[in-house]
Amino acid sequence: MLYNTETRHYAASLSDPHSSAMLPPRGPPCHAQVTAERPLPTIPSFTPSPIAAAHCGSRTAARSRCACVVPRSPWAVQAVAMQRWGRVSCALARRSHFDRVHHGLQGVCAVPQRTYADQVDADVTVIGSGPGGYVAAIKAAQLGFKTVCVEKNETLGGTCLNVGCIPSKALLNNSHLYHLAHGKDFANRGIEISGIRLNLEKMMEQKSSAVKALTGGIAHLFKQNKVVHVSGFGKITGKNQVTATKDDGSTQVINTKNILIATGSEVAPFPGITIDEDNxxxxxxxxxxxxxxxxxxxxxxxxxxxxxxxxxxxxxxxxxxxxxxxxxxxxxxxxxxxxxxxxxxxxxxxxxxxxxxxxxxxxxxxxxxxxxxxxxxxxxxxxxxxxxxxxxxGRRPFTKNLGLEDLGIELDKRGRIPVNNRFQTKIPNIYAIGDVVAGPMLAHKAEDEGILCVEGMAGGAVHIDYNCVPSVIYTHPEVAWVGKSEEQLKEEGVEYKVGKFPFAANSRAKTNADTDGMVKILSQKSTDRLLGAHILGSGAGEMVNEAALAMEYGASCEDVARVCHAHPTVSEAFREANLAASFGKAINF
The missing domain is CATH 3.50.50.60 (FAD/NAD(P)-binding domain)
Structure with a gap:
């Protein structure tokens, strides 16, 4: 199997483009040369469906992944069934970008051997150890980069682990349990408890215990992956230099090839109101x-x-x-x-x-x-x-005192750092991800950007489809969504279909006596492609990931509806809503 430099596909022969395994490289060849003569492992070939292009997700297309999402019923006619088998072949042919970067698949995006002068302390220096920063640091180390992570706080993990996502979810869960026990919910289930009282101090201890375990876990992962942790406030003091200033005023200078800013965000102040963190x-x-x-x-x-x-x-x-x-x-x-x-x-x-x-x-x-x-x-x-x-x-990007002004890096009107599609600032070896750049201020968005950014440093392609980044509100019931809302589709003039399914009609929700909410699916009218999923109900934050996966690969609503879901589960509601969107009617409602 050969690599065709003109069509950018691997094929059994350069004269046989239809046998392409659809494995284009994720960006330009790195330090290992890719030639048309270089053999690759044997991979099953296939002929893609002629209607597949209409169902390719934007991220799928941008990454040049296989465009083989077949929208129509596999049981309708034999010809369409064979297209389904084409999709299976496509799945077998895929090789993830992570695998390419890790293993340097026959020269495609192989990580170069690390070579740096004696005076260079690191290949990559990450400023900030929040979800984006610590994940990027670990990924960089796994790719062979000598990596340093500078953190100004005593503990690793940033806002999310210390005073954000993690402690708030502990309190949300425990307050929900107290609410169930203290109210009529348990009694209605035949569980009668007397003398319920709140021990707030104990509840806070449980929250702190979870935080301590997870922040300690990052320190362990740093040690395991040989990431050097430097304590202190990180400031960029040169295009290839970061200075960490400790609380006692002492400094440590790090000479580095690449700098990644992952300093996150801080609470936005309210004009005229002083926050004292008391009342x-x-x-x-x-x-x-x-x-x-x-x-x-x-x-x-x-x-x-x-x-x-x-x-x-x-x-x-x-x-x-x-x-x-x-x-x-x-x-x-x-x-x-x-x-x-x-x-x-x-x-x-x-x-x-x-x-x-x-x-x-x-x-x-x-x-x-x-x-x-x-x-x-x-x-x-x-x-x-x-x-x-x-x-x-809300929150605002934490970009003050980082030394950006001295380097000529100007912020936008919202205080964010402008970057290109590889997360590079105007200085190519200085990168920025997470809350300090455009896009939703979400921990998982920062993690995704961190991984892709350092893969880009290794020569890989960099692409993220923000339309496939889910959002969750962790109340009870939860709210979760990914993709377009109905209002956005109307504003964009997109013709769409709607499928809905209430949890009141879901068997598992009924047995749990937790039936508030619904699943709402939005699909493109002409192609049936899934455009948005909106879920209100218990466990919505888990269910939305199925929607994100489907959208990532450009799936149609019928594709989702044809997947067998275990019974009884609340995720059956997601399948039913896709049935309603694709065929106009759910089964159980």
Whole structure:
């Protein structure tokens, strides 16, 4: 099997393009030469379906992966069935980019042997050890780069592990269990418990234990993969130099070939309101309150606001969320899902003031806080008194004091670092990923970017389809989505179909007595391609990954509907919604 430099395909012979195994390289050849004479391992060949192109995902096409998603029923006619077998052959022919970079498949994207001068301390220096930074550092080390990771905090893991994703999920889970035990839910299931009480100190200990275990796990992974951890505030002091300044003022200079900025984000301040992390708190302070407040006001009903508001409401606080926009759940959420989500949270006891702005907050002598609000469009002012004010209006990139100005790297108007499609700044060997660049501020988005960025340093192709990055709100029920919302499709003028399935009609949800919510699927009308999935319900954060996988490979709704799902499971609702989108009708609803 040979590599055709003109068609960029591997084939049994250069005169036989139809036997191509569809394994184009992921970018230009690296240090090992690729020639048309170089043999490759024998890989099954196939003839791709002529209608496959209409069903190729953008990431699939961009990565030149096999365009063999066959949309029509394998049981309809024998010809279409054979196209399905073509898809199987396609799957056998795939070789992941990770495998190519790791093993240097016959010279394609092989990692070069590390060669650096004595004065160079590292091939790659990562500033920041959050989800994007630590994953990038480990991946770089696995690819053969001598890697250093600089972290300003005492513990590794960044905001996510220490004061974000992880501790908040511990409190969300434990507060949900307390809510079930303290309310009527257990009694309705025949479980009668008396004397239920909240030990908040113990709950916080469990949260801290989880955080400690995971941050310690990163330190272990660094040691295992030979990543050098340097403590201190990392500043770029030259195109090939990072200086780490410790708390005691001492410094350590790292001479490096490549620099990767992964410093994450910080809480966005609210004009006129000073956060003291006592009774006017950010998301950080809200994770460590000493007691359950009697009344809490949350500024912002986006993802963080509803999650933390839900925690303290379930633990007994009277919580009111004030939101400038007219819906809950933040940006990107489908409006139909948002309205149903709001209704469920209100039924649980969470209060909302939508299309409302906060104009100020005043501390009273008794320690309580008067929060002044009014309609977003202007109108009569109102004062809400609370014990704790939680400010959750979003986050901003952490890019201050990194030395970017001295290098001529200018930030955009939102404080983000401009990069190209390989995450390079205007200085080619200085990269940036995660919250400091454009795109959603999500831990898993940063992880994906970190892996792809260092693979790019090794000579691989770099591509991420942000349309396939899922979002999750970890309340109960959860909300999760990936792809386009119905509002976005209307705005873009895309003709689409909708498939819905309520969890009230799902057998597993019924047996669990947890039937709030639904699955909503959006597909392209002309091709049946899955364009968006929106899930409101228990376990939505797990289910959305099936949708992301399907979209990643350009699957049609029928493709998903033809996959056998175990019974009884809540994920059957996802299959049923795809049936409804593709055929116009679900089976069990």
């Amino acid at each position: 006017i708190v950010s998301s950080t302070g809200a994770l460590s309150l000493k007691k359950v407040p009697e009344k809490m006001v949350v500024i912002g009903a986006g993802v963080i606001g509803v999650e933390l508001g839900s925690v303290w409401q379930r633990l007994g606080a009277d919580v009111t969320a004030v939101e400038f926009m007219g819906h809950v759940g933040g940006m990107g959420i489908d409006m139909e899902i948002s309205k149903n989500f709001q209704r469920i949270l209100q039924k649980q006891g969470l209060k909302f003031k939508l299309s409302t702005k906060v104009t100020g907050a005043t501390k009273k002598p008794d320690g309580k806080i008067d929060v002044a609000v009014e309609a977003a469009a202007g109108g009569k002012a109102e004062v809400i008194t609370c014990d704790v004010l939680l400010v959750c209006i």
